Structures are given as structure tokens and as C-alpha cells.
Amino acid sequence: MVTLKDIAAEAGVSVMTVSRVVNGQFSKVSESNIKKIQSIIEKRGYVPSLSARSLSSHASRIIAVILQGDASAMEYPYNAVLVGQICYMIQDNNYSPMLYYANDYKDITRRLRSWYVEGAVFLGMFDSNLRQIQADNQIPLVFIDSYSSVRQITNVGIDDYKGGELAARYLIEKGHHRVAFVGGYSQVSGVVRQRLNGFRHALEQEGFPLTEECILSDVPEAEVLKKLCHGSEPVTAFFAPADVNALQLIGQLDGLGLRVPEDCSVIGFDDLFFAQYTSPSLTTIRQDIHRKAQIAVDLLFRHIGDPGAPAENITLDVQLVERSSVCDLHEKR
């Protein structure tokens, strides 16, 4: 392995001079030495040891991307796109992304410390431990989709509440008065809760309050679904707070012989790439995942560059994308 020392010896200078060239501090080295050293570096294929650099400077140029959950987290296209974009931009900034799956927040601290990690991006539901995570790790942290009550937090999210409202208003506009909410995690995930709140609130405002039995914590079993869609006051439309839920729901309805949107309408959330290809193509609330990633990484590097930068909580807008999974009941008559 080629080291600074080797290059220094061959060039007949001290390691400090070589170190300066490697680090681009050209104003501190004579022109002739720069040339000579650069050519030796090139010739010998010198690659700086980042462990050594990290140890002596206490800066690793590593960013942790922390994903709540297990391997299945990346099968969710929303996370995949986000993580992919974030990691790419980290690399683009000449840092290295490390991917961590975490369930226990204590693991996080351990991992961040062990590598002198310089910053971290969090995806997932860390809300309840957020204050502790911040207290334990005095490095720039950026959260995505957090609804923690902690004020001093740098977060990028979307207007989930508005998304819920948009879905409700659209369904009502299309003549749906008895609707249901189908999606998990509303107890734990602030995101889902907000989408539900916005949905529920708009429905109330329009005079069609959401009853408790129409809030389903997950895509329901056939029995439950059947009862909902058939009774005397059948549900005519569903809001799924994620396109993947919408997809599963459509599959489930299909199994019961209920066609979407003829017999039953469905509206999703996210506008993942497959939404335009499903059957029927999915009417959904669109969010800009790439933009989210972009902003998260920008914020992170701003804070790395300026540790005194103020906490920022950025909320991106959402919009409804009309496709064909919602039936217009007015036209139907």
C-alpha cells in the first residue's frame, strides 16, 4: 500500500508537503513541488486512507442514511426512490453514504459514533425518540416526514393533511358520500394520521362525517370488506394513504367480484411510478419524492458547513392526479 510517506520519500520532501498537495492546498506549496508530487501520486496510484484521515481529523465524510424497519423497508418504492436519490446526492457531494436499518434508537447512537459520522438522514417513524436521538448525537440530523413535537428539528415533509383534504373533497365532488379510510399505522405514523385527519376534517366540513367503522387500520379481510360495500348504506369509495395500499385494496376488491371504479372507487397517495399502469390507473395524491430528497440533502450539507444554521422545517405541496380509479356517481345515474 502506498502512503504519504512513500510519496514524500520519492519526491524528497516531507509528508506535510505531500499532504498539502493531496488536499489541494496549492497556495502553500511551490509550483514545482506540486507538479512533481502530483506526477508521483499518479504514477504510484496513491489513494489516501480515509480511516487515517478520519482518525486524525475527526471527520469521516460519511453520512448515515437511517431507515426504520427491516429489509422490507426498501421494497416499498417510496423508500427506495428516496434512499436512492439521497445516497446519490451524498456521493455527489464527495461523501460516502452508509445505510443503516434501525429499530432501536440506541443502536443509532452507537453506529453514528463508531464512525465519526458527520451527519444523518432519518426516514421512518422515529418521532417518539427524536428528542433523545438529537441529544445523543451532536451532529447535523435531517428528518424526513417527521411529526415530532420537538421544535428544534430540521425536517422535510409534505402537506399530508392537505392531501387528505384533497382526497375527501374530490370524492365528494364525484358524488361519494359514504367513504372509508384504509391504511395501517395511523396510531404510530404521523404521516398517516395527518392524512386521516385532513380526510376526516374535510368530510365533516362537507357534512359527511367519517364513522368509526369506516376507519380501517389495514386492508381488511374479505368479510369486513364485503359488509362495508354491501349493507344498506354501502361504502362507495376508499381512500388509501399510500398507493401500495390502494393496489392491495383493488386486488382484494377484485377477489370479491367488485370492480373498480364501476362498483367501488379508490384513491391513493404518493403517485408512485406504477400508479399510471395499474388497473384501473390510479387516481392519487401526488408528492415529489425527488424534491424531498434534494432538499433533505441540501439542508444536511448546509448544516455540516455551518453548524450554527437554524433548524428548518420544510413542507412541500401535494396535488391530486386524476386518473380512472374513481367513478363519477353523477354520470352513473
Add this chain to the structure above:
Amino acid sequence: MVTLKDIAAEAGVSVMTVSRVVNGQFSKVSESNIKKIQSIIEKRGYVPSLSARSLSSHASRIIAVILQGDASAMEYPYNAVLVGQICYMIQDNNYSPMLYYANDYKDITRRLRSWYVEGAVFLGMFDSNLRQIQADNQIPLVFIDSYSSVRQITNVGIDDYKGGELAARYLIEKGHHRVAFVGGYSQVSGVVRQRLNGFRHALEQEGFPLTEECILSDVPEAEVLKKLCHGSEPVTAFFAPADVNALQLIGQLDGLGLRVPEDCSVIGFDDLFFAQYTSPSLTTIRQDIHRKAQIAVDLLFRHIGDPGAPAENITLDVQLVERSSVCDLHEKR
């Protein structure tokens, strides 16, 4: 920051004794010291510096996961699932995964060296530089889906050729005699080329050779598609060597007013999660991505544990999953 030295001072022992406890070499330390040191470690929240460890032992416990392409590579669900699973299992083995996007193979060497990376998994088309990558990096390397001619290579792939054959035989069985292949990269990607070869070969065997104009390098424009599906000898079925291509193709056909499968059949490859939810649900060649990831990581750690382990090239099987995107022409009559 708490160091070995701090713990040693508090325990009244040398750093070596603490180091042994931290590394679990309990047989070399007295029971009483183990207890005492462990409690101090716990109390002070000591976390070993992996940079320091890495520097002195030349082993980083980092595995690089190298993805060919740019950020969009992770939007492809196949890659997302694979990367997610691989990274998770790396972490499970007490290593840290670093994600690299690479286009130039020279970058790879640089990055691997700079962190004393202990092993790497490659996804994507590195075939033409594979020999050089192996020569430059004397650490365990596992490739996924490689079709390099290099013999000494540890690779996990699937029987792409057979997948192509299965698709061809199935289409013929359903009465499709004039079919087309629609998917990019067959010039560069061994995977796509093999799927095409298998497809083409089976068609020839059955007496329905694939003509050149029926091999499309990407989902074609409307004009081209129209001509194919209408002429005197219209194409009645398409084989897309990836579900995402199949999805796009269905969208494109839909735009031309051609319904799948009534007017035109489509068969995909991969069996990604959305395949059962598309419209129509997708008949496709299934591969086991999780298994692929599992085997890749197992092989990698076997080679890390035993540098003399022989190169292994593992080929997983594929099977056809019948859904509803292919029409049976016999029934139609």
C-alpha cells in the same frame, strides 16, 4: 469522547486489558477485570472508534454495494429489493454497507481502497471491466447477474436463457406465431442478451423464427408499434425482458387503442410485486430476488472468512407465472 485509555485509567488496568474485553477475548482476562471493565464501559457509554480499529488492523468491516448507473438505478424495483436485502444482511453480519454508484470502474478501486473495504457486491453491467476490477482489488468480490467471460469469478445469477425459452414456448402454446421482443440494452447487458437468445432459440426450434424487425431495442414509438400490430402479418404477442418494460409497453399499446390481452399479449420478466396488480395482471417469468441477495451475501462472507475459497458461479432457476396478460388464441376462435 470516551476512549480505551479513559476506561483503562478508571479501571486501573492497561489499555490492552480493556481492548481484550471490548473484543470479547474473555479467556485472556480475569473474571474480576472483565466484570469491572464491562461495567465502566456501560456506565461511560464507550463506543469503539472504528476508524482507529480500521487503521491499525487494516480491516474496516465495511462492505461496498456497487450499483452501476445513477440515482435512477434505485427506482427500478428489482435493484431496490436486491440492494435493500443485501444491505440488511450485511448489517446483520455486523458489517456496514456503503452504497456506491459507479460508471467508471476506476472510481471503484479508488473508493474501495480509501476505506480498506473488506468486500464488495456488484450489481449491473461491469462485464467488460470485470477482469481489471478483479486485478485492481484483491478483496472478495461478488457479482450479480454477470455474464463476463472471466472464469475465476464469484457470481450469482439466474437462468436467463431458460427464462427466454419459457416465454417463447408459452406464447407458442397459446397460439402466438408472430411475436416480438421489446427491451433495451441487449447490446450491453448479458442478462437481456441471454433472455433474447433463449427466446429466439426456442422460437426457431418451434419453427417460428424471430425476424430482425421484431427485435426492438426499447419500447417503441407509437408509429413503429402500430405498423407491427396491424400489417398483413401482425405481431400478436410481445416478450419484455423486464416487468417495467412490460408495463410501459402496455401503457403504450393502450394509447393506441390496443387492449391487452384481447388485441395483443404481453409477457414480462422478474415478477415484481406490482405484476399481480397491473391491468391486466402480468404473466411473467419469476425469479427469486431475495434468494439471490441471500446467496450473494453468504458467498461474500464465506470468502471473507476464507480467502482461499474457490470462485463459485451460482445459477438460480426461474419459472413462468401465469396471469392474464396473454390471450389464448385457440380459445379466441
Add this chain to the structure above:
DNA sequence: CTGAAAGCGCTTACAG
């Protein structure tokens, strides 16, 4: 513009 010295926090290799 240049370099000698000390140190980052560990491990290796040895001696006892």
C-alpha cells in the same frame, strides 16, 4: 513555502 513533532484511538507482537 517547508518541515519536525505530537497525537488521533486503536491493534499487533512481544515479553513476562
Add this chain to the structure above:
DNA sequence: CTGAAAGCGCTTACAG
């Protein structure tokens, strides 16, 4: 079972 010494490959901080 324990520890003193040297070293991993850099950077920081200083002196000139």
C-alpha cells in the same frame, strides 16, 4: 492473565 512499546497513515499546530 497483564502490560509496555511500536506503529497504522494521516492531520493539527507550530516554528521557521
